[in-house]
Amino acid sequence: MVYLYVTPIxxxxxEDNWFEISYHHIKNCSKLSLHGTxxxxxxIDVENIRAGNYFNYxxxxxxxxxxxxxxxxxxPKGIYLKSFCKGDWEDSPRTxxxxxxxxxxxxxxxxxxxxxxxxLDEAATNDHKNYVSEISIRID
Numbered sequence: 001m002v003y004l005y006v007t008p009i010x011x012x013x014x015e016d017n018w019f020e021i022s023y024h025h026i027k028n029c030s031k032l033s034l035h036g037t038x039x040x041x042x043x044i045d046v047e048n049i050r051a052g053n054y055f056n057y058x059x060x061x062x063x064x065x066x067x068x069x070x071x072x073x074x075x076p077k078g079i080y081l082k083s084f085c086k087g088d089w090e091d092s093p094r095t096x097x098x099x100x101x102x103x104x105x106x107x108x109x110x111x112x113x114x115x116x117x118x119x120l121d122e123a124a125t126n127d128h129k130n131y132v133s134e135i136s137i138r139i140d
Contacts, residue, residue, distance in 0.1 A: 002075040003067050005034060006043070006059040013057075025060045032071075034062050043113040046137060049100060050110075054093040058113060076112060080136040084119070088131050092116065095135055108139040 007025040010017070022040065043059040064072065081103060085095040096114065103110050119132040 001067075001077065003064040004043075004059075004061040004073040004075055005029065005032065005064055005068065005071060006061045006073045008059055009042075009057045011056060022060060025062070029062050032068065034064065041115070041117045043115055045113055046110045049096050049114055049137070052093075054096045055089075061115075063117075075115065076138055078138045078140075080138050081108065081110070082134060082136045085116075085133045085135060086131070087129055092133065092135070099135065099137060103137075103139060110137045111140050112138045 005028070007021060007028065009021055013021070041061045041063070042057040043061055044054070044056065045058050048054070048056040048058075059073070061073065081099050083095050083099050085092050099114075100110070102108075114135055114137045117134045117136075119134055
């Protein structure tokens with residue numbers, strides 16, 4: 001079982017609110033001694049993906065090494081479609097659309113949330129065109 005520490009993100013968030021929520025998430029991760037993990041991983045409800053709302057995030061999350069109890073979200077076991085996105089966050093809609101198209105073409109039903117996990121960001125490269133994120137979506 002994969003456990004995630006999550007911070008909810010309200011709909012129609014502004015850039016200023018994004019920084020406040022990110023700061024809150026980072027601060028709580030620090031209090032819980034969750035160091036060394038990327039703090040800008042996000043979850044998106046698949047209904048938003050189907051509607052083309054690729055930036056309507058549901059949660060910021062940090063992957064955990066163990067269950068922290070009630071503050072945890074359990075990522076469901078199952079089969080996930082995965083794809084990698086190279087480039088900054090503005091390039092992710094194309095990847096989400098490719099995943100959706102593949103699922104539709106093969107009769108796969110996306111369910112739950114998409115998990116967008118940072119692989120390479122500004123900590124690893126100073127060129128945003130070289131950022132890499134992994135996107136996975138559970139299928140039935």
